[in-house]
Amino acid sequence: MLETTWFVLWGVLWAVYFMLDGFDLGLGILKPFLARNEEEHRIVMNTMGPFWDGNEVWLLTAGGATFAAFPGTYAVMFSALYTPLMLLLFALILRGISYEFREKEDVGWWRKTWDTSHFVGSLLPALLLGVAFANIFAGIPIDREGIFHGNLLTLLNPYGLAGGVFFVLLFSVHGALWLANKAEGALRERAQHTIRVLWIALTIVAVAFLAFTWFATSLWQNLLARPFLLLLPAVAVAGLLGTRLFVARRELWKAWFASCATIVGSTLFGVAGLYPALLPSSLDPSYSRTAFNTQSSPLTLSIMLGVALVMVPVVIAYQSWVYYRFKDPVTVKSLALEDLY
């Protein structure tokens, strides 16, 4: 029971991370195309400014929870995926620094450097996380000892790449929706136009990815064994349709929340389909790392559950407060006020 609870929590942490940092990553990918001048660059950056750091901590918490609750999985997952995780790490480092450094020097090449590293630092995590999760859904070649028999190219298989493209598009739409809500004027119009175009691409890729998933993984089969879980892909699909519907009706916050539903639904669909595995082996199912062969002791799981049940709601409460306090659109005028301090 404890193991299953932690498995669910593990999935929820990832889902929340993708939902929150998803818009930062997506907007980072789109910024070079949406922002046409210095002012717009700064507006786009500042729509994420008060949030991105807190959002990224959900990733660290998901990683930390893997370490604490399923150390056997954490050890194998992180060492098997060494190269992609190092790339993810460097990308996140560059992204984080770009937010802080970009404005600190008023020289063209300096800003371009940080704009580029912000773009790479946003695109690469979206892509890598998609590739990594698709590979996890399909299983990776790990043996009994947890040794990985492959390299980076093993992970860049068609299904893995499809997962990467899916994440990039999913986050891009999510980010464009955020901007459409948080900016005004031309920037908002451009964001809405981008959403309408990208939504078509996203829908095609999403359908293809879901179909591909039928052949490349056993997620659907696992889900069909517990039909109530089909609610999860249903939420994802409803979210995707809802996004477009609300955009057409110019109800942009509702569209953003619908996009949240797509992300959470997709993530939980994948995670539920994995159960009880956290990292399936493609060599032999008995080598898979699961919630029942890599978990921590009942004592540790109980203590951590106590901490999570108290602290996660507290975190959600104060982060919601921050989102509420900074809900107003970022404009040229508000930028000037911020700088005056």
Added chain:
Amino acid sequence: MDVVSLSRLQFAVATYFHFLFVPLTLGLSILVAIMETIYVRNGDEDYKRAAKFWGKLFVINFAIGIVTGITLEFQFGTNWSRYSAFVGDVFGSLLAIEATVAFFLESTFIAVWVFGWKKLSPKAHVSCIWLVALASNMSAFWILTANAWMQHPVGYTIRNGRAELTDFMAVVTQKFAILEFIHTIGGAYILAGFFVVGISAWHLLRKNEVQLFQKSFRVALAFALVFSIFEILQGHMNAEILGTTQPAKLAAMESHWETGRGVALNLIQWPDAANERNSIQAMPIPRLLSLLGFYDPNAEIRGLREFPPDERPPVLPSFLSFRAMVGLGFFFVAVTAWAWFRRERIMNSPVLLKILVWSIPLPYIACQLGWTLAEVGRQPWIVYGVMKTTDAVSPIAATQVGLSLIAFILVYGLLGAADFYLLFKYARKGPVPILAPAAAGREVIHA
């Protein structure tokens, strides 16, 4: 090089680099919070501008501290997977708790503080920086508790081929953890104090914003003085506890070879590890080592020869880092005490001000030395007495680690250079000048 050496080197690079930025975060958050609190309570605009000025430096420093912290969490899994699988039950939970109770708070409220000057009431705004200070120091507590467990494992049993938690409270309340935490944050406060004192001194030498920098100087000097004295008295306890918890580290840092009673402390000595002796040994103070270690002039201190050669830490780095750290510790007391007695006449003490400017890097060095002693002195163990470092490494290819190590050196080198460049630039620039209302209006239009 093999995977173990490369992974150790990579961990050393990542940790040293990370800890160039962490101590300033721990200490400067408190100093900024104090300055902003003074402003909120008595309305002195100097303190508001000071809080903004130091806050800007804080944020530049904070950014790198945060992102390089991610590296450490990743590395336990990527490079030390056998360690992670073996200790995750105890160690992993401490890291996860750190993220949930501290890191979220820190990362969320620093942004609110930066973006909230106009959006929040002064009281709510100053609360944010206090939350950041609280959270970063809580974060240090959990991380150091995890490290203390590697230094002195307690509250666990070996079951199912791994270390399993049996007593959580024993892990988080053990004396070793408390001492390590206090000593580390003490060092961080000294560093932050010297940072603010030193930069203030630089501006005072140039008669720039004298009023504001005298106020900053006062606050930070008191802070640095108190914690310099505290660190010397308290640091003794960290050495003393090694007598019972890590005798090999104690012997290595004192370069003490032969087990004996009533051991002297040599003021001058130089270890010769190959021949298991000291090549230079002079000015002994009789029985002092026994007295310091066990409060008994006749106490027995175990020498390095008692440990098999493959269970001794590298002697020279342990010895040198310890001596240099302690030497710096005494220097910090001396220079802050001197400055305290001259505080009313500080503008007439250019030599002292110059010394204070040049002292800024010294606490940085002391902090790095402290970690060198803690980590090198623990070798060959990753968990003292339980797991050797060589048994902890991931089953991965050396080329992978070699490439990532090169990438770390390049990326960290560039980021470090950019960060210190910005710190210097904004430190020299000084606080934003007070604008006349008309000028302020123009600024809005041109921003």
